[in-house]
Amino acid sequence: MTDRGDRAHSGAPTRRRAAARLFLGEREDARWLRPAFWLLLVVTAVVYLWNLSESGYANSFYAAAVQAGTKSWEAFFFGSLDSSNFITVDKPPASLWVMVISARLFGFSSFSLLLPQALMAVGSVALVWGTVRRTLVRLGSSTANVGALLAGFVVAATPAAALMFRFDNPDALLVLLMTAGAYCTVRALPRGSWKWIALAGVALGFAFLTKMLQGLLVLPAFGIVYLIAARTTWPKRIVGLLIAAGSLVVGAGWWVLAVALWPADARPYIGGSTNNTVLDLVFGYNGLGRIFGGSGNGGGATGGTAGSSFGGSTGLDRLFSSEMGLEISWLLPAALVALVLGLVVVGRRKLSDPVRAGLVLWGGWLIVTGLVFSYMSGTIHPYYTVALTPAIAGLVGTGGALLWHARDRMRGRMGLAAMIGVTAFWGWCLLNENPTWLPWLRWVMLAGGLLSAIAVIVGSVPSLRKLVAVGVLAGTLFGLTGTTAYAVATTTVAHTGSIPSVGPSGSSGSGMGGGGMPGGSGGPGGTAPGSDTDGSDSTGSDSAGPPALPDGTSDAESGTGLPAGGDATGGGGESASTSSALAKLLEATDTKWAAAVDGSQSAAQLELDTDTAVMAIGGWSSDPTPTLAEFEADVAAGDISYYISSGTGGGMAGGSSTASAISAWVAANYSATTVGGQTVYDLSSGE
Numbered sequence: 001m002t003d004r005g006d007r008a009h010s011g012a013p014t015r016r017r018a019a020a021r022l023f024l025g026e027r028e029d030a031r032w033l034r035p036a037f038w039l040l041l042v043v044t045a046v047v048y049l050w051n052l053s054e055s056g057y058a059n060s061f062y063a064a065a066v067q068a069g070t071k072s073w074e075a076f077f078f079g080s081l082d083s084s085n086f087i088t089v090d091k092p093p094a095s096l097w098v099m100v101i102s103a104r105l106f107g108f109s110s111f112s113l114l115l116p117q118a119l120m121a122v123g124s125v126a127l128v129w130g131t132v133r134r135t136l137v138r139l140g141s142s143t144a145n146v147g148a149l150l151a152g153f154v155v156a157a158t159p160a161a162a163l164m165f166r167f168d169n170p171d172a173l174l175v176l177l178m179t180a181g182a183y184c185t186v187r188a189l190p191r192g193s194w195k196w197i198a199l200a201g202v203a204l205g206f207a208f209l210t211k212m213l214q215g216l217l218v219l220p221a222f223g224i225v226y227l228i229a230a231r232t233t234w235p236k237r238i239v240g241l242l243i244a245a246g247s248l249v250v251g252a253g254w255w256v257l258a259v260a261l262w263p264a265d266a267r268p269y270i271g272g273s274t275n276n277t278v279l280d281l282v283f284g285y286n287g288l289g290r291i292f293g294g295s296g297n298g299g300g301a302t303g304g305t306a307g308s309s310f311g312g313s314t315g316l317d318r319l320f321s322s323e324m325g326l327e328i329s330w331l332l333p334a335a336l337v338a339l340v341l342g343l344v345v346v347g348r349r350k351l352s353d354p355v356r357a358g359l360v361l362w363g364g365w366l367i368v369t370g371l372v373f374s375y376m377s378g379t380i381h382p383y384y385t386v387a388l389t390p391a392i393a394g395l396v397g398t399g400g401a402l403l404w405h406a407r408d409r410m411r412g413r414m415g416l417a418a419m420i421g422v423t424a425f426w427g428w429c430l431l432n433e434n435p436t437w438l439p440w441l442r443w444v445m446l447a448g449g450l451l452s453a454i455a456v457i458v459g460s461v462p463s464l465r466k467l468v469a470v471g472v473l474a475g476t477l478f479g480l481t482g483t484t485a486y487a488v489a490t491t492t493v494a495h496t497g498s499i500p501s502v503g504p505s506g507s508s509g510s511g512m513g514g515g516g517m518p519g520g521s522g523g524p525g526g527t528a529p530g531s532d533t534d535g536s537d538s539t540g541s542d543s544a545g546p547p548a549l550p551d552g553t554s555d556a557e558s559g560t561g562l563p564a565g566g567d568a569t570g571g572g573g574e575s576a577s578t579s580s581a582l583a584k585l586l587e588a589t590d591t592k593w594a595a596a597v598d599g600s601q602s603a604a605q606l607e608l609d610t611d612t613a614v615m616a617i618g619g620w621s622s623d624p625t626p627t628l629a630e631f632e633a634d635v636a637a638g639d640i641s642y643y644i645s646s647g648t649g650g651g652m653a654g655g656s657s658t659a660s661a662i663s664a665w666v667a668a669n670y671s672a673t674t675v676g677g678q679t680v681y682d683l684s685s686g687e
Helices: 002-024 033-049 060-069 073-078 094-106 110-135 141-156 159-164 171-188 194-216 219-229 234-261 278-283 288-292 322-346 354-375 382-405 410-432 439-458 466-491 580-587 600-610 628-636 657-669
Strands: 593-598 614-617 640-644 672-675 678-682
Touching: 033 110, 033 141, 033 466, 060 073, 060 094, 060 600, 073 094, 094 110, 094 171, 094 194, 110 141, 110 159, 110 171, 110 354, 110 382, 141 159, 141 382, 141 466, 159 171, 159 322, 159 382, 159 466, 171 194, 171 219, 171 354, 171 382, 194 219, 194 234, 194 278, 194 288, 219 234, 219 354, 234 278, 322 354, 322 382, 322 410, 322 466, 354 382, 382 410, 410 439, 410 466, 439 466, 580 593, 580 600, 580 640, 580 672, 580 678, 593 600, 593 657, 600 614, 614 657, 628 640, 628 657
Parallel strands: 593 614, 593 640
Antiparallel strands: 640 678, 672 678
């Protein structure tokens, strides 16, 4: 009894000490370091949650799927676009699961839809902080914590992150899961832990269920780091990697297997596929088709230029030019400098050195993902680059802290000066493409950054050594002004449509081609703001034209004659809405589908406006469903009340033969009427 009582009595102080370490840090830490981390998380949460509903439902395509999931658990599981489970969205459903759970808890609304995305930003900042801090531990507590704080801040201050963590596309969850995988990998290194490396595999498995093969681009970096840096025997490292691979397969494969085993006639059609299978998505539209083109992927460009919404022409400069440059490249040059010079400073230290492991992890992530994004010929949008945010942040924090630790040596000081100088110059280049927005900022950033870099170099003189610290502190502040200002500006603008863009209102979304560096025809600001015709959202109210299709066309080009589902058409980024007359007509129905319409985007907007299920003929990318015979059978069974004509039989499905055949059959057998400016056929009136 006495022993048990002593243990129980001693447990409370132990828990209090653990809580104190959590909130106040370790004893050797400076008192301000851990509170600074919590302050970073609080500020991130406030900025990302502030006025979160200004974008409405953001991308109506995914918002409609979330709405469907709140009404049907089957729609939740498969990621169906409609609650009657005709077809799924063209991605796996993991990101939808999180948003649906939020909507079921708090009611379906703009805020409940986007709340998980904003919280994922906070989680990503925390995970990057934790990962960088662990890899820098041998440099000392203060250096490790400051490097980690810098890395976390860079995540929050990246424009691509400010855009996608307040939007309902899958990319927010993708970044969180990949960052979680990086954290678990680093946790596995000190003892070669099989548990932690298995958790890394699970995280990447769910990243696959978020955006398929893009979630696995970090896999080579994680595997190499564990193989060379885990502190265990080589056989145990190999076994650990096999366990991680198995965990990944289980984490990704259980849903794929469930869909494969589910009778096809008892589940929705797999959107984006040509044969109603998930594997076709993996190796076609959402996989190899994205990299090499084809399989419904026509957005990339291999030679000339393409609109900024599709990334521009391929090449190493793609990440620095057009909209991509504005979204992700502010600190990319500094990250590359940190990677190269950081590895030089590490030198010949043993392979298990945690700092080298951090550089290899973040550097491998950046190089593999960056090269794929630079040269992929299929559909790529600038916002995909948010996946590079943790890698750039990790390199800036890790490399910067390492070079600071080596500041007594010339290469350390020169490395710090190079990071500061190149960031100031590149930020000036990017800001110079929008000279009317805060015109003083680019000059302050350039002058302050270059003077700070000079101060670091001059600090090589022994009597002026204090200038190194002054120059690094000032250079860091000046270097972060451009990306921070652009990220904050991005959070103040409403974003709708399928291809959002960054920056202050009216500054981007301008049909910018790729190819050139800033200042050329393909650089940021290559055309006048608001002249976009490729479907980007134009960051607010300047959009001209409906959202782009996966094959590079737009809703207007395919002639739906329906409201563009989510394209900004008026002030505040509001989406075009369904006419009140048409809405009342559909709301009065009680059939399985209130209506059928060509294409997912038009169907999504109708669902959001009427709170009914709408059949999306041809899905998002000319999917071969339903066939004419299947459509006739649904009509005969009384499952569809109305057919809403797109005008040409194409719609968002891109003018598929299936959609055209159905349109012709309906026109030949039913009488048309006009409701709210739309041509509508009453399918219950009989042939």
